[in-house]
Amino acid sequence: MxxxxxxxxxxxxxxxxxxxxxxxxxxxxxxxxxxxxxxxxxxxxxxxxxxxxxxxxxxxxxxxxxxxxxxxxxxxxxxMARTFQRLELFSLLSVRENIRVAADIYRSYSGSKDDPALVVESMIDKVGLREVADARVDSLPTGQCRLVELGRSLATRPKVxxxxxxxxxxxxxxxxxxxxxxxxxxxxxxxxxxxxxxxxxxxxxxxxxxxxxxxxxxxxxxxxxxxxxxxxxxxxxxxxxx
Amino acid sequence: MDKFLTFTIVGLSTGAIYAIIASGLVLTYTTTGIFNFAQGAIGMLCAFAFWQMYIAWEWPLWLALLLSLLVLAPLIGAFIDTAIMRGLEDTTEVTRLVVSIGLLVGLIGLANWIWKPGISRNVSPFFSGHYFSLADTRITGQQLITIAVAIVVALVLWLFLKFTRTGVAMRAVVDDRALASLNGARPNRVSMLAWAMGCTLAGIGGILIAPNVALDAGTLSLLIVNAYAAAIIGRLRSLPLTFLGALILGCTEAYLSGYLNSTPNLAGLRLAAPAILLFIVLLVIPTSRLRGRRQSREFFPMPSWSGTFIFAAAVIFAGVVLATTLSNGDAVTYAKIFSVGILALSLVPLVGFAGQISLATLSFAGIGALVFAHLGAGGNPLALVLAFVIPAAVGALVALPALRLSGIYLALGTAAFAVALDRWIFNLADFDIGPLHISLFQLGSTEVAPLNIFGYSFNTPARQMILVSVAFALISICVVAVRKSAYGRRLLAMKSSEAACATLGLNLVGTKLSVFALSAGISGVGGAILGTQLRSISPQNFDFVSGLPVLLLTVVGGIGAVGGALFAGVSLMGLLPLISLLGVFFAKVAGLLPGIAGVGLGRNPNGTVHDMRDGFESIARYRPAIIWLAIVIPAVWILRLAGIYGNAVFFPLLVLSPVAAVTFATLKIGGLEQTPTVDEIPLEWKGFIEPWKSSDVIELDMALGMNEVTLHVSP
The missing domain is CATH 3.40.50.300 (P-loop containing nucleotide triphosphate hydrolases)
Incomplete structure (x- = not known):
């Protein structure tokens, strides 16, 4: 199956x-x-x-x-994790904070012992947003916004x-x-x-x-x-x- | 049977009035997306205008009706649409709500200005003396004409929406504004018409209800909370259901007054019935879909710890300065700056961070004050903890039904709660629930003991002043700590996109509930402290309408930061009383100001404090200005303490010295730096000036306000 x-x-x-x-x-x-x-x-x-x-x-x-x-x-x-065609970013937060919210939520329900701060940094590197990590997401071009959404979903360690x-x-x-x-x-x-x-x-x-x-x-x-x-x-x- | 029939007719005629007002509400909400909290106030204004022309000036009835319903009401509507509501489409729900609440508060202020309150004004019933008989029951002419008008209104609305071009356009705009305009409808004209019609309907309702009540601006405006319940039964969309809901409401009220034993504890239940019914409807209404991202221009920068501590220290310093310079009477008056500031602080996490709405801040404050009054015997500070915990628990309970729903329903749920407290619960005598003895305001007022910490009693106005300023400073620090925590980030995330939060695994209801409880708890503490200042508290201190300016001015100041809360405290309890001192005219102006500020400035999403920050930041970057402030302010204060001059010289000096520092620093710094302007290509030129990108398609969709609908051709 x-x-x-x-x-x-x-x-x-x-x-x-x-x-x-x-x-x-x-x-x-x-x-x-x-x-x-x-x-x-x-x-x-x-x-x-x-x-x-x-x-x-x-x-x-x-x-x-x-x-x-x-x-x-x-x-x-x-x-289960997803990204959105019509972006659903946390527009009041920075790139790092966007991913951090997801990492914190994951930690709160999964009981994971991983330090969320480190998880976030590895996700930032994985999707290649290191240079804009501290920028507010609504200042980024669409292509990068989509990567933030990807990084954010990955921080919840999805299966799908x-x-x-x-x-x-x-x-x-x-x-x-x-x-x-x-x-x-x-x-x-x-x-x-x-x-x-x-x-x-x-x-x-x-x-x-x-x-x-x-x-x-x-x-x-x-x-x-x-x-x-x-x-x-x-x-x-x-x-x-x- | 006769009795039943009599009360059914009373109920139907009351329901008919609600139906007329509520249908206007639904009409404007569906066409413009704005829930008009001021609907009742507009009806009130029309009723007053009608009274003025028909009774005071003794003009003929037809002329008074014509002028108030077909001239005044549509003009108010057109004015509201063009001058106030236009351009609110892209703003957050909070902003729209604040603007319409500002309108409500402003119109009440305006009516109180023109028609001096406290004078008895009556409109005699229409066709008084005429009766009709129906199976031994007498129907008055007034009742009959009311029901007839409602039937005519229903028919006219049905015909208009079904068969006229404009009516069809109105329904199209409801479904999709952007799409309707692409198909040739003119949303602006349609929305102006909707406002004009909505206001006329409010006016008809107001004039029909006028003979049943004594004309009072506040009461009349609030009668309409009853009509809100009807509109909610129609889910703010369906006119037939709204009419049905209105009739149910009217009859419920009538039967309650007819059959409920008139024990004092239940008398208030009749008044509170519509609010309670509204609450029940919110319980059973189906859950709305999760909200996606909303466009907003808000920007709340992360507060720094150093800035927060400077802010807190400045607040405490201000408290000390006021405590040492003001007379006892003035200290009692102006210490409310900080206690009302605490109430405003309670809104910052809830409204500012989490994007939820509560109109019951002052009600939770009332509960906190009651808890402290009854459990804080001798001013026991432990009772302050209970003044947090108990309102927090009540707050969570109140929010639970409404939280499944989005913004406006939560606002209405909290409004219904506040009104139910005002009209019923707060006026109850002591009662027992099992072993628990509940004491409220004891049918009048309740004494509150001053806070007493380790034998030190805060029993003088000066000590009170210092106490509240310290409390405000500490709670500000807590609120900033919330903002900087993982929890605060989560709240901001939820505000931006509930859909994204849910798909990341966030428990939305739990999060909303917790922030609601936190906010209610802070209000409770604020209320308890306010209670110790008032010494004696009564239900009037915590009524629904008095709570609205706190929300308005916090939003005006900047709901996303603790500075906005201080702004609300200073303007409501500092500036307005000062303005009122200038004379009767100015006192009237002061009554209007919160409403005007809400309408005008409520749409600046970042608040005025945010705009003022630039000035303070320039001080921080210009060292001589800091030194100047550090020397001049204490010096001015010490000279005052030494008795060199009085308060008339001291306070202007105190205010002028930072203003001078800001002006000087801004001039110095401003010359050095110019913020670079970004060349933004207008949307309509994209694809001409630079290559067309796929991101532009999304931007175009967003600018046109198109959700899910994508009209562009696929590659």
Missing amino acids: SLLEIAEVSVRFGGNLALDGVTLSAEAGEITGLIGPNGAGKTTLFNVITGLQSPTSGRVILSERDLGRLSPTKRARLG LLLDEPASGQDDNETVAFATLLRELAADGMAVVLVEHDVALVMEVCARVHVLDFGRVIASGAPSAIQTDAAVLAAYLGSGAK
Whole structure:
């Protein structure tokens, strides 16, 4: 069984079916890609997985445990972490303080004996924010803000890491470094789920890719298979495309 | 049966008035996102204006109605919209709330200015002398016209929202302001119309209720708390549910007054019923979704320990100076600067750090004062601990139901609690709960013994002054310690994004509860100390409306720092009494100032103290200024103690010397440094002047106020 299983999840907003029976999984030690046009339901799916949005039907299973109606807080404590497409930084705090809040929270519920101050410093180095560690986050460019969110989620030592458009706002060099970082995280045994518009990055780092369109999974498989899938091409380029 | 029918009709006509007022509230809230705490005050103003024209000037009824409802009320609405509320969309919930509370306080002040309080003013019931019979029950003309007006209002609103272009636009703006404007609706026009209509509805309600009560600015404005409960039943969205809620409320009130035995302890229950009902509704209302990040321009720098200790030392020094120079009477008056300052300090962690709202600060202070009055026999300082613990426990209990909900509901929950205390609990005689004997204000006032520490009694005004200044300084240090701790960081994080905190594993309810308890506890201590100054306390010392200026002025001063709390204390208990000394006119102005400050300055998110900091920082960087202050201030004080001059010379000198130092230092330093200005590319030029980045898309979305909706084309 996979570390994270999403089974038949549907979400209805009024008359709009945002997710329609989505089933997919993410393995520990792997990067799983989730792509699809805007409005396909990627962020909604993340909200369901982390408990910010209750599904109309379907289940989310983490380490063989059905999460049911658990609150976001409880899910986080079971090892779930995420970043946000629309940044959710602690804008009144510095980079270091942002990560420190997460490290302190982790320490308070996990009973970890690690010094949170040291955890924070290692996270700052890991995501490469040493030079701006004392800057207030709302003075940073978007690309770096996304790294703060990443560092913050890592400070809670997650088993499953959900990244929502983490590379948007990064330049090419930053993206290369970011790909390396993602591989390292997976190598540590984390299940990384990557929602990303940068299809090249997704194809490069992911072991498996799921494609969402209008709330449904229209294709799943290895990157090479996805790139030639007729349904995917139609969704991205329009049905008339050859 | 007759009795039941009679009270049902009374209930329906009261409910009809609530329905009219509450529908105006819902209309403005849904179209503008601003919960208008001043809705009742606007109704009050219209009722007074109507009284003036119809009764005092004896103008014809139709003219008085026309002028107050179709001219005055819409004008007030348009004025509020254009001059006050425009541009509040991007501000925090606290700011919006403070502005509307400022309006409430300001309008009460204005009415008290124009119509001298304490004079009996009555409006005779409409169609008095006309009765209609319904199965042996008499319905008065007033009751009938009230119910009829409510039905007409409901019909007109329904037709307007359903079938007119503007009405549809109004509903569109509710759903998504940005999207509506992209589709050609004009949010500004729509919001002005919503305000005008909201105020007219408030005016209709105010005039209809006027014959039932004696016209009093405060009472009339607060009657509307009852209407708030109706609006909450409609979840601030649904007009039909709001009408239903209003009728339930009206009938509950009527049945309570009809069937409840009129024992003194239960008489207040009828008055408090709407507040209690509001509280119950908050308990059962579904949980709102977690709040995401809110844009804000706030900036509260981390306080330094050295700065904090200098601040604390300066406060104590000020206490000593005041204690040694003021007459006994003045010392009693001005020592309240610090005790009210402590109440304001209680708001700093709650509102400033955690972004939660409480309108019940003064109520917790009242509980603290009562605890000290009854348990601190002989001024036992251990009772101060209880004056912290008991209000803290009550505070946690009060906040529990509302905490699942976001800002405005918490504000309303605490307001309901405060009003229930005012109207009912505080007026109870002694009672027993099992073995526990509860003593409150004992139907009047209660004596409070001065604090007595190891046999040293703080029983003179001078000793009191020093005591409160030290207490204020110590609590300030504690609040700064909270800000600098991991806990304080967590509060600020929660304020920025609850969603992110939850997904990191933070227990949001526990955190909010703890900060609420902390705040209520500090208020309790402040209240206990205030009680020892007042010597004798009564419910009027701790009523809901008197507590509002404390919140207003702390926000004006800067809710994120202890300096803001001192600002509130100094302005409320120092400057306003001083201004009032200048004469009757100035006393009236002083009554208006807190409201005006709330409306005008409440929107500066960092507060005025933050702006003044620059001046003090320039002193810190300019050594001669420090030396000047260190010599001149003690010298001025010593000369006063030696009797060289009186207070009339001393206080101007005392105030002028730091002002001179700041001015001089700013001139010196300002010449050396110029803050570099950053060239910001206007959003509409991005992509022309420099390459279009993906971060710009997000910025554009944010500027357009679009949440989840992303309109840009994918790559």
